[in-house]
Amino acid sequence: MDEAFRLCEIDRLGVLDTPSEPVFDAIVAAARAATGMPMGLISIVAEHRQWFKANIGLPGTSETPRDISFCTHAIEQDALMEIPDARQDPLFAGNPLVTSGPRIRHYAGIPLGTAHGARIGTLCLLDTLPGVLSPSQRELMVHLGRVTTQALEQRAALLHKVEQAQRLHSELKRSEDFLERTNTAAKVGGWELDLTSNEVRWTRETKQIHGVRSSYQPTLDSALSFYREDSRAIIQASVQRGIDAGTPWEVQLPMTTADGRAIWTRVVGSRQQVEGRPRLVGAIQDITEERAVLDALEASEVRYRRLFHYSLGLICTHTLDGTLTSVNPAAVQSLGYPESQMVGRSLCDLMPPERREAFNAYLSRIEVNHTDAGVIELIAADGGRRYWAYHNVLDSEAHPPFVLGHAQDVTALRQQEERLRELSQRDPLTLCHNRRYLHRLEQLDTESWACVVFDLDHFKQVNDTQGHRRGDTILVEFAAFLRSPLGAGESEVRLGGDEFMVVLIQPAEARLQALLDWYQGNAALAPIAFSMGAAAHARGEAVADTIHRADSDLYGARDRVRRGRRAGGHAKAAPSTSTPD
Numbered sequence: 001m002d003e004a005f006r007l008c009e010i011d012r013l014g015v016l017d018t019p020s021e022p023v024f025d026a027i028v029a030a031a032r033a034a035t036g037m038p039m040g041l042i043s044i045v046a047e048h049r050q051w052f053k054a055n056i057g058l059p060g061t062s063e064t065p066r067d068i069s070f071c072t073h074a075i076e077q078d079a080l081m082e083i084p085d086a087r088q089d090p091l092f093a094g095n096p097l098v099t100s101g102p103r104i105r106h107y108a109g110i111p112l113g114t115a116h117g118a119r120i121g122t123l124c125l126l127d128t129l130p131g132v133l134s135p136s137q138r139e140l141m142v143h144l145g146r147v148t149t150q151a152l153e154q155r156a157a158l159l160h161k162v163e164q165a166q167r168l169h170s171e172l173k174r175s176e177d178f179l180e181r182t183n184t185a186a187k188v189g190g191w192e193l194d195l196t197s198n199e200v201r202w203t204r205e206t207k208q209i210h211g212v213r214s215s216y217q218p219t220l221d222s223a224l225s226f227y228r229e230d231s232r233a234i235i236q237a238s239v240q241r242g243i244d245a246g247t248p249w250e251v252q253l254p255m256t257t258a259d260g261r262a263i264w265t266r267v268v269g270s271r272q273q274v275e276g277r278p279r280l281v282g283a284i285q286d287i288t289e290e291r292a293v294l295d296a297l298e299a300s301e302v303r304y305r306r307l308f309h310y311s312l313g314l315i316c317t318h319t320l321d322g323t324l325t326s327v328n329p330a331a332v333q334s335l336g337y338p339e340s341q342m343v344g345r346s347l348c349d350l351m352p353p354e355r356r357e358a359f360n361a362y363l364s365r366i367e368v369n370h371t372d373a374g375v376i377e378l379i380a381a382d383g384g385r386r387y388w389a390y391h392n393v394l395d396s397e398a399h400p401p402f403v404l405g406h407a408q409d410v411t412a413l414r415q416q417e418e419r420l421r422e423l424s425q426r427d428p429l430t431l432c433h434n435r436r437y438l439h440r441l442e443q444l445d446t447e448s449w450a451c452v453v454f455d456l457d458h459f460k461q462v463n464d465t466q467g468h469r470r471g472d473t474i475l476v477e478f479a480a481f482l483r484s485p486l487g488a489g490e491s492e493v494r495l496g497g498d499e500f501m502v503v504l505i506q507p508a509e510a511r512l513q514a515l516l517d518w519y520q521g522n523a524a525l526a527p528i529a530f531s532m533g534a535a536a537h538a539r540g541e542a543v544a545d546t547i548h549r550a551d552s553d554l555y556g557a558r559d560r561v562r563r564g565r566r567a568g569g570h571a572k573a574a575p576s577t578s579t580p581d
Helices: 003-013 022-035 135-160 162-185 204-210 220-225 229-245 288-310 329-335 353-369 411-424 437-442 459-466 468-483 511-521 543-568
Strands: 039-045 049-056 063-065 081-083 106-113 119-127 188-194 200-202 249-256 262-274 277-286 314-318 324-327 371-379 385-395 402-409 449-456 490-496 499-505 530-536
Touching (some): 022 039, 022 049, 022 188, 200 204, 200 220, 220 229, 314 329, 329 385, 437 543, 499 511
Antiparallel strands (some): 188 277
16 A cells, blocks of 8 residues: 555545544444444544544544554455454554553444545444444445545545535535435434534434424424333433533433334434534434344243253254254253263264164254154163153254254153063063964064973862962963073963963074973973973974974873873873974
8 A cells, every 4th residue: 555645645635633523423423323332433544643533432532643543454454344352353452442541342444445545544433342243234334434435525525626516515415315325224313412502403314213204393302202201311311411521322222202103222422512512412223123133032042041941851952963062951860971071972972882873864864854853762871771752953044053952751661661562472470471472483484493382280280279379389480490491592482371382493403302301301390290292393384383283292292191100000200292393
């Protein structure tokens, strides 16, 4: 940037060390009202200093040394320069305007370029709190920067080209119209109170905000009367402090317009010397929509926090790679881990290894579909399994996107279902499989299997002479006897009454005979004498037919034993079986 040319452009404009002027004060007031930042300046960056053509919010200061000015850096930019927090910015953290004086934190400045391309200063806003302008506020600053540049050029033309006064007046009028349109778009109006005559002036937009006609002439009392009684004292006190001490203010207050609308307004004001007369100058903005959005957002956040904290449901959030970012107390209680051990950890780490591939599939689904539901299995701190029935949604508008998860702990229900399922397939007395087990055998199309059937000898006589309680005890003990030699793929079944069966799935070649030999050799350990028979399932044979062949083997063995008893005169013989088919 050609510094000599830039300084010549400042001289051409003839603006340095001139009195304040309403148009520039109005531009700064509009920028402050639209952004809510408390300090606003139109700064001209001269050779060794920056001088303020307009100053709202820094009373008693008209210039600062150039070597500490933010605007010196802003004029080197092509667009708006914004410093969200000067204390965190290495270029400005040690600046005396940050460490002392006004203690600037947030700065936003748009460079002012002359018609010949020289950047002579800025329209800038300052705040003692960190912050960031919204896109619409940045756009407004650009518009107002253009207005400021136009106003400066017009002023120079007015000073140096009196003969072109009519053309300059037209240009100035267009600039004012542009400012008015900008204010209308931002719902910002201007106002002024002459402290000598007590005359109040409102711009067109201010009258529209108050719901009055364009011919309406306000007074101070009538202007204050629009505010509700409970907030009128606040605005009155702010105005009085401005009159007495020159204290600038900004307040947000409800009011009722002349046409009966209840609205919220942001009002800013400060004491200025305008044309040698003391005045209060400021702006007013209709912030009803902004307030409604903020109120709704605050109410929504409060409701969400209460729901999140007190819900009996399990609520969590996680990233698209499965990392937990928050968990509510119910979720913490369900798994038994401290919250600090869950947040920042992948849900995948809390799952059994065999379930992790399914979890990755879930992450892919919810990224595509933005919602997913199902049941996940987790490992709790005590090592037990927990089952969560979930319905999760993806918040794709967040940056970065995240998943909001809501679930219920259905572990008890799952365990109850498993118990009920087990009970439905087990004999409640002996805990052997019941006849439903036969349905499994019907599904074994390609697997080989064999069975051994048992029938208790004279069991009815036990019930009749010793009672059913004794009979039940014998049944339980006999089931335990059958269970003793069984291994993997071998199960005991109570077919009904005193009839039992042992099933061998894909038995080794000699396993069936070995099992028969064990029962034969250990028959004395059984609580009652028994008969047994065996059969190996033939491919394509019905399950009932295989069991029928085993029954036939049992009856044959029983007949042989009884004939042996009659022939030998024995009172009791050991159980016997025939060779399996």
